[in-house]
Amino acid sequence: MKLFTFKKGIHPKDQKKQTSGKAIEVAPLPKEVFIPLNQHIGKPAIPVVKKKDVVKTGQLIAKADGRFSANIHASLSGTVKNVGLFMHPMGSRVPMVHIVAGEFEEEWQLLPHPEDWKTASPEELLEVVFQAGIVGLGGASFPTHIKLAPPADKPLDVFLLNGCECEPYLTCDHRMMLDRADEVLDGMLILMKILGLKRGIIGVENNKLDAVLLLRERIKQRGETLEVVKLKTKYPQGAEKMLISAVLGRHVPEGGYPLDVGCVVNNVGTALAIAEAVTQGKPLVERVVTVAGSGIEDPKNLLIRVGETFGNAILASGGLTPDALQVYMGGPMMGMAQFDLQVPLVKGTSGVVAVNHVAEQHNKIYPCIRCNACVSACPVHLLPNRLFRFTEKGMPQEAHSRGLMSCVECGACVFVCPSSIPILQWIRVGKFKINNQPKEA
C-alpha cells in the first residue's frame, strides 16, 4: 500500500495514546457561556440580542455581517446577561454575548432543513451551511460557505477531507472518525454535492489505522466511491497546503487558495458539523475538544458547547495536575498559550492541552551555526535561517522576496533548531512589518 506524504517536515512525539482510546464523552451543560462575535476569519457578526433577552439553544444571537462572516448561535438556553468585551483565547478583549443558564429545561431551536439531503438542491444545502454558521473546525475557522461557493473561473475536480490531525496530543478528529464515521461520511457527501464534485479523498495519517480501516469498511458497505489514503505520520501534514501536496502532488501558489489547484479541503469536524446541520437542523453550537497533556488529570475527548470556559473544560477532565505550567488552545506546535482559564472555547478550538514543563527553547539561545536543520524541516521549502536573519537585521523586504509570506507558521524550524533560535517568532515580526508598512503613494 502506497504511503503518501509531503517533502520535508518533522516528527514530534505524537503523544496521542492518552486519549485516542477513549470514546467521545458529553460534557456537563455549562452554567454560563461567553460567545465571541468573531470566531471566524472575516468580519465579526452583528449581535441581534440584547441584555435580558431569553434565548433558546440554537437561536441566532448574531448574524453574519455580509458574506465574508458567519452566523453565531446561542449554545445554551437562558438569559443574555450582557453583551460586552471579554477576554478571548487569542489574547485580546473582544465583544461577546454572555448567556447565563435559566431555571427551565434546555430547549432547542432548530434551523429549517431539507427532509432528505439526497434530493435537495445544492443551493438549498449551501444555505443551510450558511445559516448554521459553520466554519472550518481544524483551527483556522475559515467560513465554510465561502469555500463552498468558488468563483466560476476556477474549475474544481477533487474534494479532500482532512483527517491528518498532525498536532501532538489532539485526537478529536480521530475519535470523530471512529465514533461517528457515518455522519462524517454524510457530511463529506453533502459537501461534495454542494460543490458538484465526484471525486472525494479522505487523508488520514497512519498512526490512525483503525480509522482508515473503519472508514473503508463503511464506504464499502454504503457502496460509495470515496477513497481513503494512508499518509505517513509527519508534522505539519494537517496544514491544507501540505495535505494537497501529499495527496495530489499539487502546489498551491503563493498567496493562493486550494481552489487555485482545483481542490477544496475541509476538516473531519467540519464535515460532521455539516451533517448535523443538514440532517437535524442543528447549528454549530457544540464541538469535540480534546483535553489532554501531561498537566491534565484525566485526559479525554469532550463534546462540549462553544462558549464554555477553558477552566470548566479542564475541570470536566479531572482538573489540572498540581505541577501544570502551561495551557494551550490547540496543540503544542501551533497552539496559543493561555494565562487565564476564564476564556471561552470557540468554534476553532480543537484542543485544550496542559503540560507540566516549559520547552528548553526558552532557556539559552546560541548563534546560528548554519546546520541546515531548519532548511531540511521547512515544509514550504523556505530558508528559515535566512528569513530570521534578515528580519533580525531590519531587512524584512529582503525576507519578503525570499518567500516570507509563504510561511505557514508551523514551527518546525524552531522545533529542530539546535541553537534554540526563535526563528518563527522573528518570521512573525517580519510578516507584521511587511503587513504594516506604509503604503507607497
Add this chain to the structure above:
Amino acid sequence: MPEPSNPLEPGSPEEVKPKVVKPKKDKREKLFTQEFPLVLTASPHDMNVASTPKIMWSVTAALVPSVAMGLYYFRWQALWLVLVCVGCALLSEAAVNGLRKLPFTIGDGSAALTGLLLALTLPPGLSLVSAGLGSVFAIVIGKQIFGGLGYNIFNPALLGRAFLQASFPVALTTWVFPHTAKYAGIDGLGAATPLGLLKFEQTSTSYLDLLVGNIGGSVGETSALAILAGGIFLLIKRYADWRIVVSFLGSTAAFGGLVWLFNPTGYPDPLFHLLSGGALFGAFFMATDMVTSPVNPIGSWIFGCGCGVLLVVIRVFGGLPEGVMYSILLMNGVTPLINRYTRPKYMGEL
C-alpha cells in the same frame, strides 16, 4: 486547580464598540485565577533536545579515536601539541570575550573543538610556541574577528594551519615517523608523508600501514581506521552532512582515478588518494563544519565535489604534496556564492 470561582469580570458593562479597552491594573490581578500564574510562551511550545554545545562536544567525542592513535604513535609530542592547542584556543576565546565584554562562550565547546582539530592537523614535531600561535590565530582571526561562532567564513582550524604553513613552511613540512614505523629515518632527520614519498621519491606505502596509521604525518591524520570510526559516528548522529562526505570522497576517487589512468606509475591510485594525507580527516571533520559549508542539499554536493577535484589538482599538479587544507579553504570562500545560487524554490513560488 482550584475552582475557578471568580469569573472574569469586565471593566464595566459596555455596549459593543470596536474599541480596545485596556484592562486596568487592579483588574489585571484578578486575571490570575489560579494559585500560580500560567507560563506564557509563543508557539511552538515543543522542541527536540538537540543543542549546539551538544553538537560541538559530540564532534569532539568523535575525534577521540584519532587522538588516541596520535598519542599511541607520537607519544609525548602529540600530547603536548593537543594540550597547548586546546589551551591556547580556550584562553584566546576567553580573552576576546573579555575584551568585547560579552558572556564567556567557552562552554559551547566550539573553541576547544577548533584547538583540537588544529592540533590533529599539525606535524608532531612542531615547536609548541608555533602551535600555540596557530591556535590563537585560528580563534582570534579565524573566528572572533567575524563575530564569533556562526559568523566565520573560513574553517578556523584550517585557517590557523594555513597561517602556520605560511609562517613556518619548513617546520610544517618536517615530519617524524611514529615510534612503531619500521622504515624510520632514511637519513635519521626528516621523515616524509606517504604522499611526499610518492611525489618526490616515487616510493609507495602499503595500504595496511595507511589504514592503521603506521606512517609519517600529522598527529591525527595518519590512521584511516580511527578517522572512519569517528566519522561514521558523526554520520549516524547526523552531525556531519553525508552529502559532503560522499561527494568529497567520491569526487576525489573519481577525479584521482581519471588522472591515475593517464600515468599509473607516477600518480597515486584512487584508494591511495583517499587513505593518505588528510583526505579522510578533511572530508569527515573539516569540510562538514556546519558554519562554513553550504546550507542547501544541492550546494552540499557542489561543495564536496569542488573540494575533491581541487584536492586532486593540488596533489597531482601543484607544488605541494598535500592539498586538503587549501581545497577546503577555497571552497569555504565560495560557499556564500553556492548558497545564493542553490536556493531551493519554495512551495508555490511564482
